[in-house]
Amino acid sequence: MQPQRIESPSTGARLPRLYEILLKAYGPQGWWPLPSRAGARGFDDRGYHPGDYRPPRSPAGRFEIIMGAVLTQNTAWKNAEMALRRLQGAGVRLPPDVLGRDRRRLAELIRSSGYFNQKERKLRGLARMFHAPGALSLSAPPARDLLLAAWGIGEETADSILLYAFGVSSFVVDAYTRRLLGRLGFLSGNELYGEIQRLFHDALPLRPGLFNEYHALIVEHAKTRCRVKPLCGGCPVRFCPSHPDRALETPA
DNA sequence: CGCCAGGTGGGAT
């Protein structure tokens, strides 16, 4: 018999715990924000709606999330939000609105989000997919494969669309998720997107409301504390190897 | 100023 060893809790056991910690620390996040609804009943002045995990039922609401998912690629939400507001102001809300715009002018509307030439092409491609007869519908969740077949739609954007526009339990893995899980010691560093996603899918009940909140909480935590240069003071995640309290446990 | 932000596709190795 080998000497008994205290095993650290598995990643699978810690992911649900991490969720509880983050939720307690930061509270419900109210994703996905809809700037077009800012100030409306149940929405704050930026379009967040804490406590309501239902995706929009309207095609315009869903397409706003789809456009936002593209506009925020490698870009601060603030910049994507400005672009979204300009699109709304110009009457671009649904696929035919996109398809009917001059390319040059559409790109100009979304300038603030960066990469605007590429993103214009991505919006146009998605608009065509959701507009063409017999193609994807805004009334029912699309197959992940079909979203991925669109130019400019990778795994993260596809999962954001599935989860936040359609309420499908597909966990969103972004740069923040990698950074946080890496620091927690859950990753070796070379994991593929799907491998990280599987950690969440295997460890949690497949509920869209839970996935919605969890990803949003990771973003909030990574933006405010677990930054590139981490601010570990007062961090709520006590089991993190980098947590200040750990230094006290180190033997002399 | 430089760094960073809710990635993705394409080409070289």
Next chain:
DNA sequence: ATCCCACATGGC
């Protein structure tokens, strides 16, 4: 498969 780069603006 895996690395490397282009794509671009705005906030801190």
